[in-house]
Amino acid sequence: MQKFDTLAKPPRLTDQIAQVLAQRIGEGELLPGERLPAEKDMAESFGVSRSVVREAVSMLKYDGLVETRQGSGVFVSSNPNTRSFRIESGLLDGAADLRAVFELRSIVESAAAGLAAERRAPEDIAVLRGHLEAMATDIAAGREGVDADTAFHTAIARAADNAYLLRFAEFLGGALREAIGAARRNSAQFPGYPDAVQAEHRLIFDGIAAGDPEAAEAAMRQHVQAAMTRLGLTTKKANPEEINDNRTRRGARDSRPRPVAKAPGPGPAAA
Known part of the structure; x- marks a missing residue:
């Protein structure tokens, strides 16, 4: 043949x-x-x-x-021949390249979450809360919620008050849009996973709203790692119950002194 x-x-x-x-x-x-x-x-x-x-x-x-x-x-652009850093979308078809980009995302977005916890303004918290609630609405309606997800991560970079982090986060959001959608579709196939994904975002929000850089960074790192697991990019098995365990551990730390920060206002109801 x-x-x-x-x-x-x-x-x-x-x-x-x-x-x-x-x-x-x-x-x-x-x-x-x-x-x-x-x-x-x-x-x-x-x-x-x-x-x-x-x-x-x-x-x-x-x-x-x-x-x-x-x-x-x-x-x-005034000088369009000057090309910037770029991740070719065709490269993201391979697991090794996609894993490498997610590792980069973990480093960059964890740092952005930590800075956002230190620098966020009340209006940043309001925007993040809105995106978090939009994701919850999408989950309840059976939608993927990629737009709200991407907007949430971009808003974190904006709250970090660093123009270069913001530009890079916007770039990553565009480059990984399909991968984020795939991760959410994979999550929807397993009971409890969509709620676990929402809980991951809520932990990130809570850390930023509380002005706790350590908690915000850890929550973002865990979220990206979990997304990699949902895409089959790691060998570790995802466990939605880990999210609740981490929420409990974080609650035990809430009594320690926090950095002085602008008042964020109340967070949204848990999804």
């Missing part, structure tokens, strides 16, 4: 649109400083949803090709 070469996986719509826009920028069809068409117009032109266009533009943004101007839109 004749053997055939394995067919390569077709590129995602997001990647295709990002490549088309990048090509237009590279060939000078879109000039430095020129405003990109509105998201709605590009979606109609490409025949895709606005969310696909939004993600494609995000890829270009974190590749240094375009930039957002508050209230004005998205523009071609």
Whole structure:
């Protein structure tokens, strides 16, 4: 029997649109400083949803090709030939590369959570609470909740008050969007897992709201490790009961002195 070469996986719509826009920028069809068409117009032109266009533009943004101007839109960067750090989406099809990116995520996002616990403002807590409640609503409705999940992590980086952490977190959120969705789909197959995922996010929120960098960092590290387990990137078996055990241990520490921080206000009800 004749053997055939394995067919390569077709590129995602997001990647295709990002490549088309990048090509237009590279060939000078879109000039430095020129405003990109509105998201709605590009979606109609490409025949895709606005969310696909939004993600494609995000890829270009974190590749240094375009930039957002508050209230004005998205523009071609003044020096689009200067390319920034990038994780090619095609690399994330392999377990080894995806594991490496999640290890990077653990380091960066744990540090961001710790800084957020030290620097967060009351409005940051309100935003985080809103995303946490949105995730709970999505879980109750049987939805994946990827948008709220990604927004929650980005809001943590914003609360850390470090522009470079924020840019990197936004980049990671776009690069790992499919992986986050896969992790949530895997979680939904097992009783108790969606609630465990929500509890992981709640622990992160609690640490930040309480101004406890150590607790916030530990909770984020545990969350990323658990996500890796749900994606089959580790050999350790995930146990939803560990989340409750960690909540109990954290409660035992609540009586120790906390760093002086701005009052966060009450947290949301547990999902």
